[in-house]
Amino acid sequence: MALDEFDLIRRYFTRATPAAVLGVGDDAALVAPSAGRQLAISADMLLEGRHFFADTDPYALGWKALAVNLSDMAAMGAQPRWFTLCIALPKADPAWLAPFSEGLFALADQYGVALIGGDTTAGPLNIAIQIIGEVEAGLALRRDGAQAGDDIWLSGPTGAAAMAVRHRYGRLQLADADLAYCAARLDRPQPRVTLGRRLLGLASAAIDISDGLVADLAHIARRSGLAATLNLLDLPQPALSDEVLALPDFDVCLLAGGDDYELCFTAAPAQRAAVQALASELKLPLCRVGSMAAGQGVQVLDAVGQPLALAQTGFNHFA
Secondary structure (H helix, E strand, C coil), X not given: CCCCHXXXXXXXXXXXXXXXCECCXXXXXXXXXXXXXXXXXXXXXXXXXXXXXXXXXXXXXHHHHHHHHHHHHHHHCCEEEEEEEEEEECCCCHHHHHHHHHHHHHHHHHHCCEEEEEEEEECCCEEEEEEEEEEECCCCCCCCCCCCCCEEEECCCCCHHHHHHHHHCCCCCCCHHHHHHHHHHHHCCCCCHHHHHHCCCCCCEEEECCCCHHHHXXXXXXXXXXXXXXXXXXXXXXXXXXXXXXXXXXXXXXXXXXXXXXXXXXXXXXXXXXXXXXXXHHCCCCEEEEEEECCCEEEEECCCCCECCCCCCCCCCCC
């Protein structure tokens, strides 16, 4: 028996939503924000062939569709609360829908965020999520808060997800162990929500790395009216073999690959001890990788302190 739209919603996407006044099933959801907090609202779209491969495991796709939105909340220091899902499907296939919804709700349960509505239709596979979080009034981490002299920090290594994409396209070959690591970074990113919350009052600005480290850091530099300098040797490196780390493509992926969903943030030098203590507490490899100064743009310094010529800085959605 074929599923219609409402059977599909009831079977795979309807659950109790105690965090909302009214959840799935009406013309609109009803939510009650907490006193003294502002709402943080973001949306991301994942389109087959543009943002993920057609044969991507549906469980991983459900996970990632929510993870990229949770990462936006992390970058603002917001506590994620609710999300909506709009999805276009080539067909209502239970064999695909079941693992997709399982992956989606596995991550939703991990962070206590509730699905409260959305829409479904027939069409090329396209997944759009809007997420709503809360952050203490006036304390949200923003891109325009960096100050000259601030340190630049990174929550973890970049580059591995982009290496997985290159492998999938046949541009390079990764051995099994390297491929498993890179594929996990691409398909099952770990949003840094807890870190984002703990950075309130500590960091001056933040952004999540979705389009490439240099490109995303450039948003902080531009919005803050400053220049950013990264030291290549200070960047944390992913847990890959020496053979992979020596590949010509590796530094490009490290600096411009995207799909990493680590947090890049700035903080005053006086906060170094506090950031390092937070790294130890959260068991995250927070690394100080550069600094902000008067000027504009982003430069990357090589092993001898000379600026690198960058042919690529990040993902271009319209290239």
